[in-house]
Structures are given as structure tokens and as C-alpha cells.
Amino acid sequence: MVKVPSTMAVLGTPAPDFTLPNPATGKEVSRTDLRGDRALLVMFLSNHCPFVQHLADELAAFGREYQEKGLAIVGICSNDVTNYPNDHPDLMAEEVESRGYTFPYLYDESQEVAKAYEASCTPDFFLYDLDGLLVYRGQFDGSRPDTDIPITGEDLRSACDAVVAGDCPSPEQRPSVGCNIKWKAGNAPAWFG
Numbered sequence: 001m002v003k004v005p006s007t008m009a010v011l012g013t014p015a016p017d018f019t020l021p022n023p024a025t026g027k028e029v030s031r032t033d034l035r036g037d038r039a040l041l042v043m044f045l046s047n048h049c050p051f052v053q054h055l056a057d058e059l060a061a062f063g064r065e066y067q068e069k070g071l072a073i074v075g076i077c078s079n080d081v082t083n084y085p086n087d088h089p090d091l092m093a094e095e096v097e098s099r100g101y102t103f104p105y106l107y108d109e110s111q112e113v114a115k116a117y118e119a120s121c122t123p124d125f126f127l128y129d130l131d132g133l134l135v136y137r138g139q140f141d142g143s144r145p146d147t148d149i150p151i152t153g154e155d156l157r158s159a160c161d162a163v164v165a166g167d168c169p170s171p172e173q174r175p176s177v178g179c180n181i182k183w184k185a186g187n188a189p190a191w192f193g
């Protein structure tokens with residue numbers, strides 16, 4: 001299992017716009033549809049990645065909990081489905097159903113949204129405050145599929161709790177680690193090592 005870290009995008013960066021299809025509903029969803037006057041958590045996910053599978057049930061519970069607290073949440077899959085068919089939009093819709101995701105799980109076929117957010121791995125988390133500025137990018141917690149560390153979500157929870165309370169998360173943030181975004185041939189961004 002190859003571990004790829006987050007790029008750790010620059011804090012204070014504005015949230016890039018997007019409009020993407022939601023395979024579970026057949027409708028398009030935009031960043032502005034989600035955000036309104038709320039803080040926004042953007043999560044880059046994958047159906048087949050063992051790092052995401054390790055957290056998926058907890059991500060579903062986390063999503064329900066923090067949506068109730070007023071946080072807008074979205075999952076995005078940007079993987080190349082030609083070479084990684086387990087991430088096909090039809091299977092994304094099944095993943096929403098089986099995991100009980102209450103947040104939209106969108107398909108980024110062009111991979112332009114992953115590039116705009118500087119997403120490099122799955123899972124990769126980006127939290128934006130009420131002004132639409134990046135205040136957290138990093139790990140869910142220190143648990144990984146190959147460790148006995150319990151899944152708590154402590155890192156992301158701490159950041160989200162701060163934002164929901166109107167505060168700024170600690171700037172000391174640890175990168176997420178996971179499978180690399182599965183870029184289409186010739187489509188990987190220059191910054192992707």
C-alpha cells in the first residue's frame with residue numbers, strides 16, 4: 001500500500017468553485033449550492049482506496065453529526081474510472097447508499113476540481129470558514145489501515161469545532177495520508193510528484 005501525503009495547500013486560499021454531478025441523485029451540485037452562509041468541508045474520497053474504506057463508516061457518522069451542527073459537507077471522487085472502475089459513478093451511488101452518506105458525493109470526471117483544490121490523495125480534507133477561506137487541510141486523525149490507532153476523527157473534529165464556534169483552527173496541522181488521486185494518462189498536475 002503506497003502512502004501519499006496531502007499537498008498541504010496554503011491556508012487562507014479561497015475555495016475554488018465547482019459544479020459537478022451527484023451520481024446518487026442525477027443532479028448537479030455547485031459549491032455555492034452547498035455553502036450558502038455556512039462553512040464548507042470538501043473531502044476527496046474513493047470507493048476502492050483502503051485508507052478511505054478504513055474511515056468510511058466513521059466519515060458517514062461524522063457527516064451526519066457536523067451537518068446537524070450547520071457545516072456544509074461534500075465528498076468528491078476524481079479518480080480515473082477507466083483504469084479504476086470501482087470508482088465509477090454508478091458504484092459511487094451504491095457507496096452512498098451502503099455507507100449512509102448524508103452529504104453529496106460528487107464525480108469530478110475532468111479532474112479539474114482536484115487540481116484546483118490541490119488534492120493529492122484519498123482521503124484529503126479541506127475546511128473553509130464562513131468567508132470561504134481555507135483554514136484546515138490535513139488528516140482525519142492518526143489512524144491508518146495498518147495501525148491499531150482507534151478512529152476518532154480528532155484532528156478534523158477539532159478544526160470543525162473551532163470553525164462552527166466562529167474560531168480559527170490551530171495552524172499546526174498534519175497531512176492526510178492515503179492513495180494518490182488516480183490521474184488520467186497525461187493529466188497529473190505539475191505539482192504532483
